[in-house]
Amino acid sequence: MAVEALDPTDEALVRAVLSGDRDRFELLVARYQTRLVNYLYRMVRNLEEAHDLTQEVFIRVYQALDRYDSQYRFSTWLFRVAQNAAIDVIRKRRIRLVPLTRRAEEGSDATVDLELPDGQPSALESLQGRELDASIRAAIDTLPWEYRELILLRHYGELAYEEIAEVKAMPLGTVKNKLFRARQMLKQQLLGHQALGN
Amino acid sequence: MNHDHLREDLDLDLDGIGDVGGMGGIGGSGELLAPAEKARLEEHLAGCADCRRERESLQMLHARLAASVIAPREGFTGEVMRALVPAPWEARTLVVWRWPFAMLLALGGLAAVLLGGAAAELEPGAGSFATFLALARLVESAALAGAGLLGASWQGLGSGLGEWLGASKTNLGLAGGLLLGLNLLFLRLLRPSSRKAKSR
Numbered sequence: 464m465a466v467e468a469l470d471p472t473d474e475a476l477v478r479a480v481l482s483g484d485r486d487r488f489e490l491l492v493a494r495y496q497t498r499l500v501n502y503l504y505r506m507v508r509n510l511e512e513a514h515d516l517t518q519e520v521f522i523r524v525y526q527a528l529d530r531y532d533s534q535y536r537f538s539t540w541l542f543r544v545a546q547n548a549a550i551d552v553i554r555k556r557r558i559r560l561v562p563l564t565r566r567a568e569e570g571s572d573a574t575v576d577l578e579l580p581d582g583q584p585s586a587l588e589s590l591q592g593r594e595l596d597a598s599i600r601a602a603i604d605t606l607p608w609e610y611r612e613l614i615l616l617r618h619y620g621e622l623a624y625e626e627i628a629e630v631k632a633m634p635l636g637t638v639k640n641k642l643f644r645a646r647q648m649l650k651q652q653l654l655g656h657q658a659l660g661n
Numbered sequence: 662m663n664h665d666h667l668r669e670d671l672d673l674d675l676d677g678i679g680d681v682g683g684m685g686g687i688g689g690s691g692e693l694l695a696p697a698e699k700a701r702l703e704e705h706l707a708g709c710a711d712c713r714r715e716r717e718s719l720q721m722l723h724a725r726l727a728a729s730v731i732a733p734r735e736g737f738t739g740e741v742m743r744a745l746v747p748a749p750w751e752a753r754t755l756v757v758w759r760w761p762f763a764m765l766l767a768l769g770g771l772a773a774v775l776l777g778g779a780a781a782e783l784e785p786g787a788g789s790f791a792t793f794l795a796l797a798r799l800v801e802s803a804a805l806a807g808a809g810l811l812g813a814s815w816q817g818l819g820s821g822l823g824e825w826l827g828a829s830k831t832n833l834g835l836a837g838g839l840l841l842g843l844n845l846l847f848l849r850l851l852r853p854s855s856r857k858a859k860s861r
Binding site for chain 1: 727731748751
C-alpha cells in the first residue's frame with residue numbers, strides 16, 4: 464500500500480488545539496478512532512467496553528495535551544495511554560472474579576452454573592455489521608502475551624515498526640523478529656484449524 | 662544466506678506491502694526491505710517452491726487479519742467530542758479569554774454611556790471635557806473611599822490582635838502553637854507532591 468503523508472501532521476494538530484482551536488482535536492479522533500477501537504477490542508474482548516475505553520483514552524489525552532512532548536510521535540503516546548488503560552481494565556476484571564457456581568436455593572447444597580459473558584460478540588453486534596473473524600481472534604488469543612500485544616499493535620493499531628519499538632521500549636530488531644515469530648505461530652494455529660484460505 | 666533468514670525477509674516484505682499505518686518501512690516509505698534485499702528475495706522465490714507456498718499462506722494471513730478490522734459505531738467521533746470536558750490547560754489559551762474580555766469591554770462601554778448620561782443631566786451644557794473630569798473625580802473618590810475602608814479594617818484587625826496577644830501569655834502560646842501547626846500542615850501537603858515529582 465502506498466504511504467500517504469498525513470496532512471496536517473498529528474503534531475501540527477496538537478499545536479492548533481493547544482492554541483485554542485478545540486475543533487482540530489476532532490481530526491485526531493477521526494484519524495485514530497478505528498485503530499484504537501480495534502486494538503482495544505482485541506485487548507478487552509468486548510466491543511462496547513472497547514468503545515468506552517477509546518473514549519476515555521481520548522479524554523485522558525485531551526486533558527494532558529499540554530504535557531505532550533513533541534519529540535515523540537503522537538501515535539506512540541496515544542497507544543501507550545491506550546495500553547495502560549486496557550491493562551487497568553484487565554487487572555480490575557481479574558480482581559472482580561466471582562465464583563462460577565451459586566446455590567440453587569437458599570439452604571440447599573446443590574449448585575448451578577452462573578451464566579457469564581463468554582467474550583464472544585453478541586448477536587446484536589453481528590447484526591450491526593460488527594462481524595469478526597472468530598478463527599483469527601481465537602488464534603490470536605492463543606499467542607503468548609508479548610507476541611499477542613505486538614500483533615495487535617501492528618495489525619489493529621496499525622503502528623509502524625518504529626512506533627511499536629517506541630511504545631514497547633524495545634529494539635527495532637526485536638520487534639521485527641518477534642512479529643515474524645508471532646505470525647508464524649498464528650499461521651500454524653490457523654492451519655491447524657483449517658481456517659487459512661477458507 | 663540461509664533459508665530461515667529469507668523467510669523473515671519474506672514476512673517483512675509482505676508486511677511492508679500491506680503497511681496500513683504508513684511510515685512503517687525504510688526511510689519513511691511503506692517498504693520494509695531495502696531494494697537489494699528485495700531483489701535477493703525475489704531471486705530466491707523464483708527457484709524455491711517451498712518459499713512460494715510460504716508466501717501464499719502469509720498473504721492469506723495478512724488478508725484475514727485485514728478483513729477482521731471493524732468500524733467504530735456510527736457517530737462515535739461526535740460522541741467523543743461531546744464527552745470532552747474542559748482541560749486545565751485551556752484556561753491558559755487566549756481564545757478562552759476572548760468572550761470574557763469582550764463582555765468586559767461591552768459592560769465598560771455601557772457604564773461609560775450611563776455615567777456620561779447622568780453627568781450630562783446633572784450639569785447640562787457642560788462640555789465633554791468637563792463631563793470627563795467629573796467622571797474621573799467620581800472614580801477617584803470611590804477609589805479613595807475603598808482604600809480608606811480597607812486600611813481601617815486592617816488597622817482594626819491588627820490592633821485587636823495585638824491587644825489579644827498582649828492580654829496573657831496563654832494567648833501568646835496559643836498563637837505560637839497555631840502558627841507551628843499551620844507550618845507543619847503546609848509541609849505535610851508539600852511532601853507527597855515533591856515525591857511524585859521525583860518519581861517522574
